[in-house]
Amino acid sequence: xxxxxxxxxxxxxxxxxxxxxxxxxxxxxxxxxxxxxxxxxxxxxxxxxxxxxxxxxxxxxxxxxxxxxxxxxxxxxxxxxxxxxxxxxxxxxxxxxxxxxxxxxxxxxxxxxxxxxxxxxxxxxxxxxxxxxxxxxxxxxxxxxxxxxxxxxx
Amino acid sequence: xxxxxxxxxxxxxxxxxxxxxxxxxxxxxxxxxxxxxxxxxxxxxxxxxxxxxxxxxxxxxxxxxxxxxxxxxxxxxxxxxxxxxxxxxxxxxxxxxxxxxxxxxxxxxxxxxxxxxxxxxxxxxxxxxxxxxxxxxxxxxxxxx
Numbered sequence: 479x480x481x482x483x484x485x486x487x488x489x490x491x492x493x494x495x496x497x498x499x500x501x502x503x504x505x506x507x508x509x510x511x512x513x514x515x516x517x518x519x520x521x522x523x524x525x526x527x528x529x530x531x532x533x534x535x536x537x538x539x540x541x542x543x544x545x546x547x548x549x550x551x552x553x554x555x556x557x558x559x560x561x562x563x564x565x566x567x568x569x570x571x572x573x574x575x576x577x578x579x580x581x582x583x584x585x586x587x588x589x590x591x592x593x594x595x596x597x598x599x600x601x602x603x604x605x606x607x608x609x610x611x612x613x614x615x616x617x618x619x620x621x622x623x624x625x626x627x628x629x630x631x632x
Numbered sequence: 633x634x635x636x637x638x639x640x641x642x643x644x645x646x647x648x649x650x651x652x653x654x655x656x657x658x659x660x661x662x663x664x665x666x667x668x669x670x671x672x673x674x675x676x677x678x679x680x681x682x683x684x685x686x687x688x689x690x691x692x693x694x695x696x697x698x699x700x701x702x703x704x705x706x707x708x709x710x711x712x713x714x715x716x717x718x719x720x721x722x723x724x725x726x727x728x729x730x731x732x733x734x735x736x737x738x739x740x741x742x743x744x745x746x747x748x749x750x751x752x753x754x755x756x757x758x759x760x761x762x763x764x765x766x767x768x769x770x771x772x773x774x775x776x777x
Binding site: 592 | 665666667668670674712739740741742743760761
């Protein structure tokens with residue numbers, strides 16, 4: 479996968495998380511995952527289609543999602559309810575939207591699907607034929623993994 | 633007992649959400665994200681704006697605007713929504729009331745739709761993530777236009 483696709487997502491994830499959650503963020507080592515891989519529990523998927531195609535998945539545990547949603551709402555949420563889900567979906571929306579702007583500036587044109595959230599234990603994701611690169615981000619609230627699986631349309 | 637009113641602060645300013653006659657500016661929030669609607673509501677009510685209503689899509693926003701007309705001073709309108717998007721709802725509200733004051737709420741990456749909305753008659757726009765200061769600046773500037 480070309481590095482031009484990855485950097486915008488890493489940069490915008492850092493920008494948005496710093497702005498809306500704050501605290502100290504550390505990027506873990508990037509790694510590639512096989513075609514089928516487990517995800518952490520709260521998973522938001524945004525699809526891309528155009529000059530490039532694929533998906534971006536923002537993935538975290540329910541505990542982390544609840545802690546982040548609490549900070550973003552300025553109040554302690556006790557359950558991962560509709561407000562919590564709307565908050566994390568919006569977080570994914572902001573990260574992908576900012577990354578897309580950077581990719582547009584590089585000349586790539588494509589559309590995004592609205593974020594879809596999937597929650598549950600023991601989930602696995604497979605991206606047939608598209609290599610997935612994982613960007614782990616450590617935050618005081620826990621770990622977020624940004625999965626980027628993008629290729630140029632053949 | 634002394635109360636706060638006995639010691640008026642020279643730095644105190646009136647809340648931005650109040651008109652000269654002391655009544656509150658009335659705002660309709662149209663957004664499919666519960667989180668964003670809540671965030672806008674919190675920012676505006678902290679300055680004593682009145683949230684007249686919220687709507688989860690453009691169709692509902694248009695209906696509520698018509699129902700509450702002429703008691704809405706401002707609409708915040710998300711761009712991407714199910715059923716009826718914000719640009720269509722903007723057009724339909726302006727067909728109904730050409731004086732309507734509408735601010736578009738957009739994620740980054742929707743510049744074309746923001747430009748289109750401004751050409752169609754939106755008064756201003758705000759890009760998410762929402763920043764309290766920026767939201768209040770834009771809202772106040774539109775209300776004072």
